Amino acid sequence: MIKVENLVKEFKLSKKQQKENNTSEKVAKAVNGVSFECKAGRIFSLLGPNGAGKTTTLRMISTIVKPTSGSIIVDGIDVIKEPQDARAKIGFLTGSTGLYERLTPNEVLKYFADLNDMDKATFEKRRDYYYDLLDMHDFKSKKIGQMSTGMKQKVSITRTMIHDPNVVVFDEPTSGLDVITAENIIKLINDCKNEGKTVIFSSHIMSEVDLLCDDLAIINKGKLLYSGTMEDFRTNMQTDTLTGEFIRIVNEN
Amino acid sequence: MKKIIIIAKKEFLDLLRDKRTLVRMILIPLLVFPVIINLVTMVQSSAAEKEAAKEVNVGYVLNGQSSTMIDNLAMIPNYNFYEFSDSTVLRDEILGDSVTVGLHFASNFDNDYNEGKTPELSLFYEGVNQEDLGKVKFLLTMQDSLYTDMRMQSIDKDYGFIEPFSIVNRDIGDDNELIAKYAGGMLPYFFLAFCFMGCMIPAIDMFAGEKERGTIETLLTTPVKRLQIVFGKMIVITTFGLLSASLALLGLYFSLNFMGMEGDFMDTIKGMLSPGLIGTLYILLVPLAIFFAGIMIPVSVYSRSFKEAQSILTPLNILVVLPAIFGFLPGVELDYTTSFIPILNVVLACKSLIGGHADMILIGITFFSLIILAGLSVFISVKQFGKEGNVLR
Known part of the structure; x- marks a missing residue:
């Protein structure tokens, strides 16, 4: 479970940035009082146009950046007070996640398993499970730099899931990927839900949201514009399409 | 950890x-x-070999004096001696690079030497040919010692007669x-x-x-x-x-x-x-x-x-x-x-x-x-x- 309350993130603006943004404000609020809850066994989608604050919110949940104020509870752990414990519960994946190109999948996975304090037997069991599931045996000892994008994404998925996290954070996970590779991610998100994990993912692709999510929140310019179930969203739509409704909500606010 | x-x-x-x-x-x-x-050693030894093998062309004007000194010098390998009629020709030859150093004996060289005086031996050269000049100067220093010895023997004196004391360097410092x-x-x-x-x-x-x-x-x-x-x-x-x-x-x-x-x-x-x-x-x-x-x-x-x-x-x-x-x-x-x-x-x-x-x-x-x-x-x-x-x- 993820519980976010009154989350605020301010970034200091340099004089150059103030000039570029045509503002005299010394700080910019990337996230401004956002609250939502993601339940275990359900897929929560964070929607918003580019620069809405989605990535910043997900980075705060994943402890990469510290909130200016507000609170985040991940699987019962206060992310701000105990970030290291929270990280052990989180798997994090983005569409642009990089991998160590000079290492092999075996080495990368062992590295992340060790950092997550996994014992050898559990690690090997989890690793082999994903090797079978994603058909990775042929390239498990090949250097990542010599792999195709699809192969790399499979390694990224396994790296995210190797320590069996209860909470999985996906930041625009299919961005820039071809259809076949994106399909692997979508399957992974569904598998996480079926395993009872808490899943949050950001996107601006409505078809993906329609296909996957149970709950959704829409944010724009750091502010929460909508939060509710997908079912309620569909029921209360004032336009014909999900995309049209998303645009309407963003424009009206 | x-x-x-x-x-x-x-x-x-x-x-x-x-x-x-x-x-x-x-x-x-x-x-x-x-x-x-390796490079430094190679360059050094190759330069040294080149220098050793290089021939030095020396011009001279005897000006009617004895050729004893030139005969002595001509026995040393890698040195070629060419006689010229006067100092003007010698200058031209040096400027034209056919010789690099020139020796010009004073017209009273032999007489002055024999009378115990100090005759002049002029050295002609271009400043850029310092290496050849150094080599010729070294040869002349040896001739100078030889001529001093001969002069001292002629008056039955030891070399020490004109050297009241000698300076001996003793470096007691650590290398x-x-x-x-x-x-x-x-x-x-x-x-x-x-x-x-x-x-x-x-x-x-x-x-x-x-x-x-x-x-x-x-x-x-x-x-x-x-x-x-x-x-x-x-x-x-x-x-x-x-x-x-x-x-x-x-x-x-x-x-x-x-x-x-x-x-x-x-x-x-x-x-x-x-x-x-x-x-x-x-x-x-x-x-x-x-x-x-x-x-x-x-x-x-x-x-x-x-x-x-x-x-x-x-x-x-x-x-x-x-x-x-x-x-x-x-x-x-x-x-x-x-x-x-x-x-x-x-x-x-x-x-x-x-x-x-x-x-x-x-x-x-x-x-x-x-x-x-x-x-x-x-x-x-x-x-x-x-x-x-x-x-x-």
Whole structure:
């Protein structure tokens, strides 16, 4: 479970940035009082146009950046007070996640398993499970730099899931990927839900949201514009399409 | 500690698979001294051989005097003597480069010599032909001694008659002190420079490189403290710095002992490389390498890409070069001020060890000042890595 309350993130603006943004404000609020809850066994989608604050919110949940104020509870752990414990519960994946190109999948996975304090037997069991599931045996000892994008994404998925996290954070996970590779991610998100994990993912692709999510929140310019179930969203739509409704909500606010 | 070691182990593996790292941090330091020493020796011996084989063309105008001296000189190999009628022709021949040095005997040369006077023998030359001039002057000095002997024999006197006393040089100083004064700073400087270069590529690769490749976010979502990440990576940077310096030392040792090179230059370097010097150099190099890592990490953390970090750090080489150059200067010694200046203090400490007048208190101060600087730079590195504005820039 993820519980976010009154989350605020301010970034200091340099004089150059103030000039570029045509503002005299010394700080910019990337996230401004956002609250939502993601339940275990359900897929929560964070929607918003580019620069809405989605990535910043997900980075705060994943402890990469510290909130200016507000609170985040991940699987019962206060992310701000105990970030290291929270990280052990989180798997994090983005569409642009990089991998160590000079290492092999075996080495990368062992590295992340060790950092997550996994014992050898559990690690090997989890690793082999994903090797079978994603058909990775042929390239498990090949250097990542010599792999195709699809192969790399499979390694990224396994790296995210190797320590069996209860909470999985996906930041625009299919961005820039071809259809076949994106399909692997979508399957992974569904598998996480079926395993009872808490899943949050950001996107601006409505078809993906329609296909996957149970709950959704829409944010724009750091502010929460909508939060509710997908079912309620569909029921209360004032336009014909999900995309049209998303645009309407963003424009009206 | 376990997480620090996990990170360090991964970074070692990652870096050792990088060709750029292997070439710049292992191959170049290992080969630089054998290549330089080989080249210097080759160039020196080839130049010496060339010089020895070179023929010198000397013109002369006897001006009606005896040719005894010319006959003596003409017996020496590689010297060709050509007679000219007068000094004008001799000048023209020198300017036309058919001869490089000219001898012009005064019209009363023989008479004056026989009467115990000092006749003139003029030397004609162009300033650019200093080497040939030097050779001819050396021959004439020998003739001068011969003529003096002949004159002394003619009056039945010993050579000592015209030399009331002789000066004998007895240098009671240590050769090492002289070496230390003029060249003592050079050797440690090379190892410092390699240590700095050895630290640079890993520092850039492990922070700016990781940002550029997009792996830093993933690492930050693992249950590892930022302090542990910095320490793990710092171990690798420091080790590679020391490794580069060690490989340079190994290359030098190999050149001196197994490449059959001899001569004063080699003996001088061998004389410098005492176990005491190497031991002290390493003791000082460890905190210095940590200090190098500590100044490189914040730059690398701040940079967006490998290229940006490299463009900022490469000019910092001057930080190593400048203090070291001051250390080369004769008269600049390790004292209570210089022992606090990083890099310069290491060079001067080594210089004092080579000179055999090392003050262990000052070397101790040098070591502890480097430890303090290293600690300070580690603190700054951790702080900078903790700033999300830098990491996610």
